[in-house]
Each structure stands twice: as C-alpha cells, then as structure tokens.
Amino acid sequence: MAQGYSLNIGLNSVDPAHYAGWDGALLACEADADDMEAIARGQKFGKVTKLLTKEATRARVLKEFDEAARVLAPGDLFLLTYSGHGGQLPDMNGDEVDGRDETWVLFDGELVDDEIYAALSKLKQGVRVFMLSDSCHSGSVSRTAYAALRSSGNLAMLADSVQDTHEEERRFRNMPEVIALRTYRNNRPMYDAIMKDLPKEDPRATMKATVLLISGCMDNQLSSDGTFNGLFTANLLRVYNGGKFRGSHNTFHRRICRRMPPLQSPAYSIVGVPSREFERQTPFHP
Numbered sequence: 001m002a003q004g005y006s007l008n009i010g011l012n013s014v015d016p017a018h019y020a021g022w023d024g025a026l027l028a029c030e031a032d033a034d035d036m037e038a039i040a041r042g043q044k045f046g047k048v049t050k051l052l053t054k055e056a057t058r059a060r061v062l063k064e065f066d067e068a069a070r071v072l073a074p075g076d077l078f079l080l081t082y083s084g085h086g087g088q089l090p091d092m093n094g095d096e097v098d099g100r101d102e103t104w105v106l107f108d109g110e111l112v113d114d115e116i117y118a119a120l121s122k123l124k125q126g127v128r129v130f131m132l133s134d135s136c137h138s139g140s141v142s143r144t145a146y147a148a149l150r151s152s153g154n155l156a157m158l159a160d161s162v163q164d165t166h167e168e169e170r171r172f173r174n175m176p177e178v179i180a181l182r183t184y185r186n187n188r189p190m191y192d193a194i195m196k197d198l199p200k201e202d203p204r205a206t207m208k209a210t211v212l213l214i215s216g217c218m219d220n221q222l223s224s225d226g227t228f229n230g231l232f233t234a235n236l237l238r239v240y241n242g243g244k245f246r247g248s249h250n251t252f253h254r255r256i257c258r259r260m261p262p263l264q265s266p267a268y269s270i271v272g273v274p275s276r277e278f279e280r281q282t283p284f285h286p
Helices: 029-042 058-071 113-120 139-152 154-158 177-186 188-197 231-243 249-259 276-280
Strands: 004-010 047-052 077-083 086-090 100-106 109-112 128-134 210-215 267-272
Touching (some): 004 058, 029 047, 029 077, 029 128, 029 231, 047 058, 058 100, 086 109, 086 177, 100 113, 109 113, 109 188, 113 267, 128 231, 210 249, 210 276, 249 267, 249 276
Parallel strands (some): 004 047, 128 210
Antiparallel strands (some): 100 109, 210 267
C-alpha cells in the first residue's frame, strides 16, 4: 500500500545576519505550514514533518530531502510544501533564460531551484511528488507589480487574505532586489560553491519521479501574504473544503485560479516522468 511522506515549510522571518540586515518579516507562512500539516495528518500520511522559521535551515531541509529519497518507494506520495519568500541568484550553469535562478529563502540561506530538483532527482522511479510553493520569484518586478495592483483596483480582491489597514503595510512574498544583490555579494563564495557542486546536466531532465507543482503565482508575479494565510493557500484551502474536494489535480488548479485576482495566477507544471494517472488523482491522497 502506498504511503505518504510530508514536508511542510513555513517561514515568518529569516536571519538578518545572512540577509544583509533584512529580516523578511511575514505574517501567515507558519500558518500555511500548519494547515498543510493538518491536511497530511488528516490523510493519514506515514511521516509528517513541519519546519517553522528558525527550524527551516538549508541543512535541515536538505536532510529531509535525503531521507525522503531513502525511504520512499514507487507509488508513494511526497507532499512538499513551502511558504515564504522567493528570491533570485545569478544563474551559474546557463539553464535559466532570464539569467537568474529562483530560490526558496530559508532561515540561514537560500535554497536554489537547481538544488531542489537535484535532491528530487534522487527519488526512485514511480514516486509521486505534489509540490506547493506559496512564494514569489519576482524580486526584480516588485515595484512595478505593486503599482499595477494599486492602479487596477485589485487590492480590493486581496482583502480576504491581506487585511492590513494601510496599503503601504501590505506584504508580498518577494525578496527586494537590493537585498537579493547584497545577500549574494556578502555570501558569494558560499553560493558559487553550491552552484559549482551541482550536476552539470539539468536535474529536471534526469528526474525519475513525477513532480507535479502548483505554485502561488507565475515567475513574473508576486504572491501575497495575509493575516491568516497567504492568498494562494487561503484559496487552496477553500477549494479543498476540508477534504470534500474530489476532482483531479488539474481541476483543483483551475478552481483555485478562478478565485485568484488577475495579477496572481497560480502555475501548474509537471517535471520528470509524465503521469496522466497521477494528474487524474485527487490531491493529497497517498
């Protein structure tokens, strides 16, 4: 019988010592991880791990990836969820069209997307990965996107999850570009060594598992934080409806998108071995 393995990551802040004095304060990322953990436990996953803020270090997350690769067998489900800031680093291996690698902004350092996929490429063939990332990967367009939100009136559409009184206090899950640049420059030997040690080939091309990703927004958009949940997670939970949802992953994605404002469009993608069977299954079911 297939087993479920869940890793749920949520950071409401990061270590300013690594991020050029920036603490990246957010409100709802830990709550997002709490809710993802509750779903996994409700579905009787065999192992459920939650890492909140200071626990969500590079070493701990990579250790959990290695453990998943060790224990998961063909047919098992790995639920991988992240809620926090999205960042960017210079692309060192030429696999990014825009010249930048996207990152998860963990407490003590960024986890590069190439690292994530290299870790997932260690999973056995037939393992299913359902990956949710309520984060932003567009630090360079934050100012433009925020101006567009204000001018279009779409701030009102964010009211369910972004409930601050003043517009200037609204929070988005993007690392400011100036912080991204300073963080890289201050820690350049570390990040250059990480990229140098990664496989030369794109790990997504050699993936044996099936990785189904629904992200909080497109690469050129911002993900909104909120008081109780991030906007993406809040709408995901409404569609999930306490486990009453019974459609496919595609249907799940479409119904979430219908609830989102035009300037935040969750993306859907498959990496690794295509599996129509996995896509047709109901989300979160081992």
